[in-house]
Amino acid sequence: MVGNGPRVAKRSLNACTRCRRQKIKCSGSQPCDGCNKRKLTCIFDDRDQKILVTKGYIDELLQKIANFQQSDLSNPSPLSPEYTEERSPDLKDLNDISDIAKSTSNDHDEFHHELEDPASGLTNPLSTGPPTFMSAENGRTFYLGTSSNWSFTRRVLSLTHERIYQEALPTGALLFDGTTYDLGWDGLRRPQDPEIAAVPTFDHALYLINAVKFRCGQLYHLFDENDFMRNLHEFYAGSQPNATASLWYIHFLLILAFGKGFVQHKLQGNRPAGAEFFVKALQLLPDVSILHQEPIESIEIFCCVALYLQALDCRSSAHNYIGQAMRMAMAEGLHTQMPIEYLGESFVQRCRKIWWTVYILDREMTSLMGLPQSLNDDHVNALLPTFPGSRQKTAGIDMQIKLSRIIAEINSSVYAIDGRLNRNFLLRTKAALANIARLADELRVSFPLHLERSMNGVSRTSAYLHLLYHQCIVLATRPLLFCFLKIRFESPENCSDALHNSRSVRNLIQMCMESSQQMISILRSLQSEGLLETFLPFDLESIFVSTVVLLMGPAIDIRWNYPMWLEKAYAIFEEIIENGNLIAKFRRSELQLLDELLSCFPDDQPRCLSAPVSFPNDVLNPPAGPLASSFPPSTHALSHGMLSDPGVTMENAGAFTRGLTTAQIMAVADSIESIDTEWMSNAMIEHSIW
Template sequence: MIGFLGPSSTWAYSRQKCPDGRALSLEWPPGRAIGPLKMDQIPSLDFAMYLTNTVRFHLGQLYHLFHEKTFMDGLHEFYARGPQAEPLPGGHLWFVHFLLIMGFGQALLSGSMGNRPGGSELISRAIELLPNSFGLYQDPILSIEILCCLALYLQSIDHRNSAFLYIGQAMRIALSQGLHRELIGGDLTEEDVKRHRAVWWTIYILDRRFSSLMGAPNMIHDEDIMVSLPDFGHKSNFSKSLTLHVALSRLLASVLENVYGKNGELGLSFLENTQEVLRNLSGLASDLEESFEFRFDHSGPTSRVAATLNLYYHQCIVLATRPLLMCLIREMLENITAKRKHRQLAAPIKALLKTSQESATKSLRILLSLQSQHLLESFLPFDLESTFSSAFILALMAIIPHCPFKDVTEIDTSFYLLNQMIARGSFIAEFRKDELERLLEFLRLLNVELSATTPVEPQLGYLAATATMNVAGHFTQDFDQTKQAAQLPPPLEETSAVSGLSPNQMLSLAELLDHDTAISQADLHWLWTSTGVADRQGEAMYHVGEVTDTWVPG
């Protein structure tokens, strides 16, 4: 099955049409009747509780996939009556949910076995038992939890189209129940309201995340949402993490809707929209540092939740600045074809590229820290996508003429991380590794062409074209070593995942772009060196940043 990918998709930058569901196989009814499970496929009570806790640990602080009391009451009742391979009377939907949680837990524990994901037998049977739309509406809230759980599992095994369909179905049910608005009246208890809100915002987060991966529009606009975040008490980690998770998802939606052009081109309002993203990021940086700071200096326990939120933050930066990078790559290719001289980058553009480079580097170092604590995810898709997109950005940045940021050593880190995921059974990581190797080989050949056609123009602060990032040296002499990945990546120098991040400096970077919004952007002249005040300010800001290394977010 081939799925089209929009311009904002991470995958679209390695291929425009992406095979779906090729990495791991899953039995799909009615193509093949699954039939009742064997009793030895049903986990024992103690193992079922362990699998439930596994799902809770990996996902419970960031998503609402099941209601604690309702699910656990059903679990104990199910085993008290003697476990069955088929649903009990009146418990059809709960049994489907049970199979999904058990299958998800098995996958999180064991990853993939061969080309079959962990828990696939239970998941396939759950899909076969999933009722039609009428049956789902018998308990719409439980059905939404089921669909969210199924969608996230399918996303994790690279069945992206099916995952996108199921999260869309969950969203439609939620909208038809009015979950996007405050529920007033009726016989809802306070616990019901909390559950409904948590369900809604989980759909919202997954819809935004899946849309960004597919490059598809978001299903609902923020101005149409009038429901509050759930309040589980001011000391609740779930309330804090969900609030930030929603804010990051909202920012991601803004990036996709406003920064990316409808046809994949830089829109005329690109700079203005990028400014708005930077301003929003400055506020989120303070919240992250206050509640979910991720540190590298071993001064405290490594938090998986803090890592996930910080990775999401840096992913927003990478996505916001990536169209600019692709525009520069296209300009470079056109210059090579026309044998034109490569122009100098304007200082504000250097500042944006530096921001992107820092976020990509920080993402890889967060992931490396997680790996050292055995917290790197090999089944859930988001660590893998952060690894791939960060390496992709760093590799492309290394080939752009007159770009000051040509350090490819962190690409070794990405291969190390991919190899660790592969060793834990991630077939999908093998696909991404192959794509990254193909990209590096293409850039190696492109660099040969670039070196042959571009005269040497030494520039202070970055490597000359013929010395390309040791580009020529690294991509030719050390290319095989890069593909294998160093066993011990470079040590971390920063102490925090947002070290050096100043909201005021982020705002200054946004204001630095103001001068460009007053001119015509149709010809993209604003990308190159000018003699304006803002450019001189940007150059000064850039040089100060090189000395202090404190102005760049991330």
């Protein structure tokens, strides 16, 4: 019995030239619906018209060709010219039939493939096409990694500047890797032994070490406390005459450098706090071939060097050092289930702490560089370390590992190189969000934030994990922001309509906005508790990522204008800057530049660049002017009059302001259907996103 449900519209077997070229659905009418809507000339090429024939008919034609060719081979030459002339047309005709049959068969397969994969033409614009590079004023060229926060902002800045001024963004307006601070060292190791650094008194050293334990100890393993403190007491007791020639002494200098960075907020010029200890440690550091003789402490030293360099915005160098730590750790088997009965409990526990610190730092730094992960998780089976009397610490490491793996998965799918693995871009985003959603409730229950409670303080560990969690959501969804910003620039009158054509895509962007607000809310709570991290780079990354998203939102749609949240973000920037972080000052200047550029849009005509767009490279003595002033709340979006009515609220707006639950994330992910991917694919083709 035939059902009474709605009939499924069949795809037209004939398409006009425009729809065929853009690989979009055509109504088949003359003119077609798409061309009629856009008032374009609709042209049908009869030669491209597809016809449906049975597979049996194609097989029969191919069999006839095979029989004829076999017969022709069995009766070769000598053929008279008359015979040749008589047979040639038949051969040609049959060859044409063969080509038509094969073409029809291929078209038939392609037709079914397109039905099964409606988003086959969709790729991530941030990872598709030729790789992107940018040169600094000193001539050094930098690769813009696909998932890098730094690269994402460069792309948005470049896109906006080129739209407004019709020329490339001057590199003098940008902060490049390793250019903020001056260590006062040329990097060369002299033949003679370097001068021994003056270490602080014993009490002062304990104070700095405890600062490192509080700031880093809950997240990373940088030194083994028992072994380190035993050597510390022996060093100050003078019982080790050659202590300054040991690896422990280099390790000690690095910990002092961190301690200075955490407690000393006043800078001398652009030399970072603790630089004198850090430089002496690197000058004393032996060659890798020597470090392999004491691999465990050497790996800890590499982790310290990498994390300190990351804090100075020397991302490439930090990534190289953590890579050395990773390879040395694997060479020692730290990624395996090391046998306690053979190696001993304390040694194995130390190795587990070291391994997962290296693993987490490697994943985070690789993602911040926008590079593919180098380690396959199938090769890792190390167990988690245990902490007597502190199950929460083990759970924290476990959650860090899970989030690090999600970051790696997003990088390898949503940001796959040249779109090879993300032909179904939105479907890949859907899968990434589903993996993120599985951790939502576990994170909420195991590591509550209590942001709304005035009597309970905020846990620094919980805050860090929630920040990392929301960064995963932003990382998975912000390519859509870039897509629609480009659509907004190319077709401003159609941007609002395009957003309303897919509720799922709109909700994904809304989720990106809400996660950005959540990060700002968490950082504001840390700020009120005096726990805002101003030396390590991860709080700064969170506020930088979230502010870029909130600046882009109103440029796409006025209803994504959140001046209150931007004001909170700028207040966080101010505190980090006041605590001596020069990188935060440059980052804020970049955001102000982006804000000013977006405020120039929309314009009917491109502007002329009357003066170089840049901010002062001398951040210590910035000149007076608009770029040196403090950030006001962004208001540029209020001028976007051509957008839809600002009084109409976005669907589900504010639904995630109290945090994203598993059910909420899955609801958005499950709403992504094939029709959304097909629409998004067509929109990106029409607007030449890649």
